[in-house]
Amino acid sequence: xxxxxxxxxxxxxxxxxxxxxxxxxxxxxxxxxxxxxxxxxxxxxxxxxxxxxxxxxxxxxxxxxxxxxxxxxxxxxxxxxxxxxxxxxxxxxxxxxxxxxxxxxxxxxxxxxxxxxxxxxxxxxxxxxxxxxxxxxxxxxxxxxxxxxxxxxxxxxxxxxxxxxxxxxxxxxxxxxxxxxxxxxxxxxxxxxxxxxxxxxxxxxxxxxxxxxxxxxxxxxxxxxxxxxxxxxxxxxxxxxxxxxx
Amino acid sequence: xxxxxxxxxxxxxxxxxxxxxxxxxxxxxxxxxxxxxxxxxxxxxxxxxxxxxxxxxxxxxxxxxxxxxxxxxxxxxxxxxxxxxxxxxxxxxxxxxxxxxxxxxxxxxxxxxxxxxxxxxxxxxxxxxxxxxxxxxxxxxxxxxxxxxxxxxxxxxxxxxxxxxxxxxxxxxxxxxxxxxxxxxxxxxxxxxx
Numbered sequence: 472x473x474x475x476x477x478x479x480x481x482x483x484x485x486x487x488x489x490x491x492x493x494x495x496x497x498x499x500x501x502x503x504x505x506x507x508x509x510x511x512x513x514x515x516x517x518x519x520x521x522x523x524x525x526x527x528x529x530x531x532x533x534x535x536x537x538x539x540x541x542x543x544x545x546x547x548x549x550x551x552x553x554x555x556x557x558x559x560x561x562x563x564x565x566x567x568x569x570x571x572x573x574x575x576x577x578x579x580x581x582x583x584x585x586x587x588x589x590x591x592x593x594x595x596x597x598x599x600x601x602x603x604x605x606x607x608x609x610x611x612x613x614x615x616x617x618x619x620x621x622x623x624x625x626x627x628x629x630x631x632x633x634x635x636x637x638x639x640x641x642x643x644x645x646x647x648x649x650x651x652x653x654x655x656x657x658x659x660x661x662x663x664x665x666x667x668x669x670x671x672x673x674x675x676x677x678x679x680x681x682x683x684x685x686x687x688x689x690x691x692x693x694x695x696x697x698x699x700x701x702x703x704x705x706x707x708x709x710x711x712x713x714x715x716x717x
Numbered sequence: 718x719x720x721x722x723x724x725x726x727x728x729x730x731x732x733x734x735x736x737x738x739x740x741x742x743x744x745x746x747x748x749x750x751x752x753x754x755x756x757x758x759x760x761x762x763x764x765x766x767x768x769x770x771x772x773x774x775x776x777x778x779x780x781x782x783x784x785x786x787x788x789x790x791x792x793x794x795x796x797x798x799x800x801x802x803x804x805x806x807x808x809x810x811x812x813x814x815x816x817x818x819x820x821x822x823x824x825x826x827x828x829x830x831x832x833x834x835x836x837x838x839x840x841x842x843x844x845x846x847x848x849x850x851x852x853x854x855x856x857x858x859x860x861x862x863x864x865x866x867x868x869x870x871x872x873x874x875x876x877x878x879x880x881x882x883x884x885x886x887x888x889x890x891x892x893x894x895x896x897x898x899x900x901x902x903x904x905x906x907x908x909x910x911x
Binding site for chain 1: 887896
């Protein structure tokens with residue numbers, strides 16, 4: 472008969488094992504495992520008995536009184552900043568799309584006595600230039616986050632919560648640019664942005680404090696995928712195109 | 718009908734302080750319990766609760782409304798608690814030499830306000846209380862967090878992994894390591910209690 476491992480006993484204690492019936496049956500039949508489980512229960516019951524100061528029903532109200540005057544105002548001159556980041560970027564994307572449509576419609580239907588095609592092209596080019604500037608800026612900020620992580624050399628755990636917060640914002644932005652690139656048929660940009668998004672998502676989902684081993688794994692992944700190199704090349708191309716559009 | 722967290726969050730995002738107040742009043746007590754078990758000190762726990770709500774207010778725009786507000790708040794409180802524990806360790810190292818620092822190890826039980834004696838309180842007297850506190854202090858930050866969330870808060874491994882921002886397997890192993898360490902440290906005390 473296979474005995475239950477310590478991990479299985481712990482899971483059983485917390486009711487998280489996959490097959491509760493089997494564990495229960497084994498404990499009923501195996502004295503050795505039962506003794507081990509009893510010992511585990513006693514230890515955890517002692518820990519469980521640690522008391523916590525009781526808060527009254529009015530505790531929440533007390534907390535509110537202490538923090539109320541310290542809350543910064545959320546509704547500023549630009550109420551749109553109270554929106555979630557995803558909404559803000561969706562709104563920005565919609566505004567940009569509207570701009571492109573308006574540029575197209577203006578170029579197509581506005582009664583220009585002279586050189587109508589040339590003006591429409593100029594408007595579209597202005598839109599593309601805005602996108603290029605935004606993507607260039609975005610790639611630089613993403614690169615900064617990745618470089619900070621790649622070059623960190625902590626002695627113990629590395630707190631990456633600040634980088635994670637930046638990565639969350641970058642993921643929201645990424646989707647907008649990637650979709651725009653896909654719509655305009657720029658497969659290279661869309662592909663690099665797609666890879667970058669996956670790396671950023673992994674960073675946001677990682678523990679907020681990385682052990683040296685976990686940090687090394689992240690570094691190896693960045694190197695293996697060559698994501699930093701791809702971002703640099705794409706950033707350089709974007710800057711060149713941006714210069715040509717000026 | 719009482720509004721859900723999600724409804725309050727939507728209003729609070731638009732600057733409705735009363736909606737945020739409702740969230741504060743709803744979540745303060747469980748947050749205090751978590752913070753106390755993480756830090757082992759009442760004053761630190763109260764500071765953690767306040768700081769967590771201030772951070773939550775500032776970061777509301779980043780909260781994904783598909784997620785649970787409670788889990789998100791627990792994650793903030795966990796990070797605040799870890800900050801408090803780290804700064805306390807730093808202060809302790811600065812204020813005293815190695816011997817003084819060892820003597821100043823916090824005992825969460827001893828720092829409790831006195832209350833009516835209960836069977837648990839009576840059982841946890843003297844050496845046992847000190848050793849339980851010491852054993853808890855020996856856990857790493859992730860082990861202590863995972864253990865507190867699983868053992869005291871009754872949170873499932875999947876939810877703990879969301880709070881810690883790691884894979885469920887990693888959260889499970891943190892719980893295992895914590896229990897194994899506690900067992901090694903405390904088993905001699907309980908072996909005679911059969």
